Amino acid sequence: MNRCLSLCILTMSLGFVFPAPLVAQSDQGHMSHGAKTMTMTGEGVVKRLSNASVTLKHGPIGATMPPMTMEFAVADAALLRDLKKGDEVTFTITSDMLIIEISAKQ
DSSP: OHHHHHHHHHHHHTTSSOOGGGGSOOSSOOEEEOSSOEEEEEEEEEEEEOSSEEEEEEOOBTTTBOSEEEEEEESOGGGGTTOOTTOEEEEEEETTSEEEEEEEOO
């Protein structure tokens, strides 16, 4: 019993379960429920680029992810074509942390 509870708490703390309050717009991002995929938006700074991923120092994303620096895979390498290290960006990620949209702030 305790083992199951611990696993549930760990899973929720890692952001694999998105609580209902995230459905509404928040200051740092929002979450939408499409027919197929849940997404969240965030803002950050490009720290490193590679062929299929980007490392971002991002602010909080909804209530589930605190500010941190982490590497994200991208759905299409072409999304990174116009970005460079140091760019301030807005991005959209899926619930499995895949970037599906990213663009430099204007």
